Amino acid sequence: MTSMPNLRWEVTNALVAEGFRRGRRVHRKPIDEEWSLLVDTGVIGKESDIAPAAGLRSEQVERLLRELCALPSGGDPSGTVGANVGYIVDGEYRSWLRLPGGSLVTVEEVVGTIHAALDRLARYANLNRLDAAWAELPDTRLDPSTPYRRVIVRFLLDDRPGVDRELAAAQDAYCFRDDEICADFQAFRSRLLARL
Numbered sequence: 001m002t003s004m005p006n007l008r009w010e011v012t013n014a015l016v017a018e019g020f021r022r023g024r025r026v027h028r029k030p031i032d033e034e035w036s037l038l039v040d041t042g043v044i045g046k047e048s049d050i051a052p053a054a055g056l057r058s059e060q061v062e063r064l065l066r067e068l069c070a071l072p073s074g075g076d077p078s079g080t081v082g083a084n085v086g087y088i089v090d091g092e093y094r095s096w097l098r099l100p101g102g103s104l105v106t107v108e109e110v111v112g113t114i115h116a117a118l119d120r121l122a123r124y125a126n127l128n129r130l131d132a133a134w135a136e137l138p139d140t141r142l143d144p145s146t147p148y149r150r151v152i153v154r155f156l157l158d159d160r161p162g163v164d165r166e167l168a169a170a171q172d173a174y175c176f177r178d179d180e181i182c183a184d185f186q187a188f189r190s191r192l193l194a195r196l
Contacts, residue, residue: 006048007098008041010107011114015039026055026076034059035125037118038079050110051095054088054117055079056124056133064152065145068191069184080149081121081130087139088117127156147173148188155192163196 012022020027020039027039038055058080066073086094094113096105124133130153134141143149147170154162167189174185 006046007050007096007105007107007110008044008047011041011050011052011110012044014107014111015041015114023076026078028057028077031122031125036077037122038077038082039114039118040076040082049095049097051093052085052110052114053079053082054085054114054121055082056121058125058127058130060127060156061130061149061152064156065148068152068188069148070187070191078145079143081124081133081137081140081146083137083139083142085113085117088120088137089113091139127153148185151188151192155195160196163192167192 012027015027015029016022018029020029020037022044025040025043027041028036029038030036036057036059038053038057040053040055041050042052056079057077061080062078065071082088084093084095086092096110098105120137121133124130131150134146134150140146147166151163151166151170154166170185171189175182
């Protein structure tokens, strides 16, 4: 019995050939010193299905997120804004799986969809445009760290009313019960306010 080619590996190889640097599951391609495009293919291994996520990363936002949330460094990079490629392209979740006797799934099809998502995200590679990304691509708001990032963007833009507005929204998101998540938010808030 012959095995089906591993689609994740094939997509990974195509991305690396285009200049993406491969991590454990996230592939990164810098736009400039501040911004990078990301593709999360899932852990590269025996799994052959793929439901890639595309992301846009601001080094400034993510560095400050790590500091204010007291997060450890290391691991795959995270996107400042991102979602499943289908959500970004047309609002429909996308995944691919090669099945014996099933329809042919090509690497070009998957990578083409990834590029369409990355091209759309690249338009938001400016701190002043990130709010538009979250508004125009609503599924990007599903990341549980988005409320933190929204506060940080307003802080970096020196928008104190915006910081206050986003802090209130983040408190609503994280503190609907008195638990560890709320305590983490309160610590984030204290660290941020000490910088204002």
